[in-house]
Amino acid sequence: MLEPAAASLEPTTAQLADYAPSGRFDALPADMETLFMGLRMQRRQVKARQYLFRTGQPRHALFLIHAGSFKTCVLSEDGREKITGFRMRGDLLGIDALDIPSYACDAIALDYGEVWELPTAQMRLQFPEFQERLTAELAREIRRDWSWMLALGTLTAEQRVISFLLDLAQRLQERGFSARDLVLRMTRAELGNFLALQLETVTRALSHLHAQGLIGVACREIRIDDPVALRGRLACDA
Amino acid sequence: MLEPAAASLEPTTAQLADYAPSGRFDALPADMETLFMGLRMQRRQVKARQYLFRTGQPRHALFLIHAGSFKTCVLSEDGREKITGFRMRGDLLGIDALDIPSYACDAIALDYGEVWELPTAQMRLQFPEFQERLTAELAREIRRDWSWMLALGTLTAEQRVISFLLDLAQRLQERGFSARDLVLRMTRAELGNFLALQLETVTRALSHLHAQGLIGVACREIRIDDPVALRGRLACDA
DNA sequence: CGTTGGCTTGATACGCCTCAATGCTAGTGG
DNA sequence: CCACTAGCATTGAGGCGTATCAAGCCAACG
Secondary structure (H helix, E strand, O other): OOOOOOOOOOOHHHHOOOOOOOOOOOOOOOHHHHHHOOOEEEEEOOOOEEEOOOOEEEOOOOEEEEEEEEEEEEEOOOOOEEEEEEOOOOOEEOOHHHHOOOOOOOEEEEEEEEEEEEHHHHHHHOOOOHHHHHHHHHHHHHHHHHHHHHHHHHHOOOHHHHHEEEEEEHHHOOOOOOOOOEEOOOHHHHHHHHHHHOOHHHHHHHHHHOOOOOOEHHHHHHHEEOHHHHOOOOOOOO | OOOOOOOOOOOOHHHOOOOOOOOOOOOOOHOOOOOOOOOOOEEEEHHHHHHHOOOOOOOOOOOEEEEEEEEEEEEEOOOOOEEEEEOOOOOOHHHOOOOOEEEEOOEEEEEEEEEEEEEEHHHHHHHOHHHHHHHHHHHHHHHHHHHHHHHHOOHHHHHHHHHHHHHHHHHHHHOOOOOEEEEEOOHHHHHHHOOOOOOHHHHHHHHHHHOOOEEEEEEEEEEOOOHHHHHHHHOOOO
């Protein structure tokens, strides 16, 4: 367990709030849940490590994450794997295959998960704005992807890890959790895969930031001690 | 000038056709032009190096590329730049900002360019399937991005260059050009930026492939001599 | 109590970056 | 016509950052 953060530096969340690799593009996160609250929907629970769907399976529905965390990944024919994102409550799974009959990625629960199954055909009829919501969600995903492409292409290993932590902190905060105390739902290997790093490099980056007093590290639990300093390290010439 | 390819290895285009970083996901490319043929549309021409639009500008329209090549790029606050894609005839520019009032990237002509301006509001009324076409285009872009994220995260410098060449060859072929003789519309620096490599590394990779007789290189003109061997190099353990 | 999976740390190797020099081509102006 | 310049491509030498390999630690679990 990590002891709670020293209350020395208070105004850190404000700094965090306007940061994210995707921050400069995005409008506020959509609240799909309230939109569909009245609708009777199929719910589905998945256990840790379980596949929600796999690449190539017939796509019969979209899924709205209600609880838990998921990763989505793509595979090449020769076995190379790449995690394309870590998804959490409010995110939609499966939209990347909206125009084709089968899923285009794997969706795997990191811990446990509960999803709501959206029957797309029915929704289109019932909610005229549904299709527009989908385009919005897709466009947002593109901008997120571009931001990460920018980060992976231009930042060092340590900066990538910082980017990830700050991005995660912001997403947690948007969902009502602390932006300071994070619990990573993925292994070091998965994190490294997403950031295009080896797991040892991720560990070393975290250890280094810890040694400098910027974060607290206890395995999956991360405490962000100095968001301002972290943000400062993201500049090109730092 | 490059002399034409030796006619020794004939059946290469078939191999090429089913390859692309995005190949395993995508359906055939959309023919937007014929769809909108009857419509009276604003056309716009841009010269080399000219911006079609910039990040943050009010988004009043989408653009369909009719001729020429464009690059789209994103910038971070501290000046880091990343080219998110090279676009050509039939591609849509601006869709990544469909849900927000201003453009989310820069679009810059590489040589010259002619685009058709699509008034989105009008199109939605006139073509009921237009919104669905947009979602399809967005989903395809996401899958393309994921494929490149996979490539950049798991391939060596030389493999990335090969991937790019094969992808470009396929896109040219889809548009009725030769899949064997390519003309790069971008500088080595731009190519390196897209592939997360330095321009010298791109040059070295091209020179190396040339020295092995797999391609012909004369500055911007590339001839693909041995697509099969190139494809073979993309395997994980090659 | 052994086994397994995940995390950390160190030593070494290698691929790509960085810096520097050169060549080439096109455009410009004397 | 020929300097002169600017932009782009190529090539080499050396250094750095991350990958790779190896070992040890710890908690969870059968």
